[in-house]
Amino acid sequence: MTTQIHVSRFPSPVGPLRLATVDDQLVHLDFDDNEERMHSLQNRRFRQPEWREQPNSAPGTIIEWLNAYFSGVIKPLPWKDIRLTGTEFQQQVWQGLTGIPAGEHRSYSALANTLGNPKAVRAVARANALNPIAILIPCHRVIGANGTLTGYAGGLERKAWLLDHESRNLKRV
Template sequence: MSRPARLLLDRAPSPIGELLIVTDEAGALRAMDFQDHEHRLDRLLKTHYGPLRPEPGATPVAIRDAITAYFAGQFEALNTLAWVTNGTAFQHAVWTALTRIPAGETITYSELARRAGRPLAVRAAGHANGSNPLSIVAPCHRVIGMDGALTGYGGGIDRKRWLLAHEKAL
């Protein structure tokens, strides 16, 4: 992936905690996480962008509006967002597969691996899911355990439960 010239960091309220939104100079979404996981976001940015640090800057209106619409129940609004992330080809396949899980539905990690084109790479799909830099936009919260358990979510199981209930998946 291309390296941006600048990264911009903004904050936005949400019903489940303040969001940290990282965009680039072209207005593409690069990363999003929760404020209480700012250390994880910082580590991810260092991994993907090296010494380039985000500076304060406003989130493009289209991104802010889509996030607001999502929390107002218009779940498809996030599907319109342009995003660019660094990562491996397999990670991109997993993150793209996540964006294709409709709101209100869940899939298992084995199904995620299948949809990413590597049906035997269940653990790798789980790891890529856990490395997802686009919280909510690439809806990793829609991936559940084989037994239906709400397993692992970087934002916390309570947020995962809230998001799935919000989307009427629970």
Template sequence: MPKTPPERLTLILDRIDTPVGQVLLVTDADGVVRALDFHDFEPRMRRLLARHCGAFELVERKAPAEVRDAVLSYFSGEARALDQVKTRTAGTAFQRAVWSALRAIPPGQTRTYAQIAQTVGSPRAVRATGMANGQNPIALIVPCHRVIGANGTLTGYAGGVERKRWLLAHECTILP
């Protein structure tokens, strides 16, 4: 008997203008965020979506108001606007642990890859932590921009180091 191909997941793609370029916000039918990336990294976002969701199709329209408003509020100065946004990803148990640790970093603060590795109970897995950080499909909400090098430098960021610098400065200026 022939195998039935997997059903394609229909996702909503919203494009939101921000001070550091347009962001691509992808949500599912439940209004849960599946991806968030910058417009100039759309091919990367699509690769990560395929890895996390399997077959999918993107339909361009506005994301649910509460999710869209949270993104806009973050850029308007509400440092914690993204804290309660629901996300859904696949990933290994280690990746999900790293992403959870990233979400625990308060706005305006940073951690090193070694500190994140320690937090997830794998202090020797610094490189693996960096790789998990790089596979994060939900920028800003899972704040990979808050991770820095051991010497305090702004190491690589999928959205570009200049965006990382802007985001960290933005968070420092909007803290209560």
């Protein structure tokens, strides 16, 4: 059976976003200029998916979360409307990312330590790079051990913007 992936867009202040859903659950969120990355990652996860542009196909809870985030409010993630597909280790890393508070950052080695696997720094970095749901799963909060901004699929300028936005503006609800 062919999996249908519906794609809609969200106009964020840091650039337009693409949201991909399967069965009314978010499977991918990325910047509009990363369409090739989105297709590459999701074509590995779903066999021969059928891609369809469908405005307003993203779950309302995801849109509400994004609107709140860009307005300066961090809400709990709407997990029931998110479908993360990856290896057990990737899932651990992505869950670990959600434990980094907004406005803070961690190094790859600190994240590996938090996950109880201090020697897995490179594997943590790779799983971080394969995060299919940018911003909600905050891979932008991981930086180099020396404090420099490193490796962000959306570009380092966007990573800096997101970190600055969080440190200046966000309130938790």
